[in-house]
């Protein structure tokens with residue numbers, strides 16, 4: 840690798856590191872809110888999962904992904920992955 844190539848790759852990676860940090864902070868904020876939702880659902884005896892809400896989120900995010908030139912299937916997989924973890928947390932809170 841030439842010095843120029845190394846420098847360019849390092850520049851791209853610095854940018855990736857910043858974006859990854861932003862994603863972690865955003866996810867952390869999302870999970871702080873969903874923890875409140877979990878406690879709220881426990882208090883009012885609401886079910887951990889709401890499939891209708893999930894479907895609306897998926898539809899909305901797929902549209903947003905298209906306009907952002909991101910793969911809508913990837914976006915759907917990503918939000919499903921996050922929601923799965925939220926539901927697991929809601930169930931834990933419910934049992935606590």
Ligand SMILES: O=C(O)C(=O)C[C@]1(C(=O)O)C=C[C@@H](O)C=C1
Pocket residue numbers: 873876887888889890892893896921922925926929
């Ligand atoms: O909106 C809710 O009811 C939530 O519990 C939050 C959330 C989400 O993470 O977005 C999680 C589980 C539900 O199935 C739907 C959405």
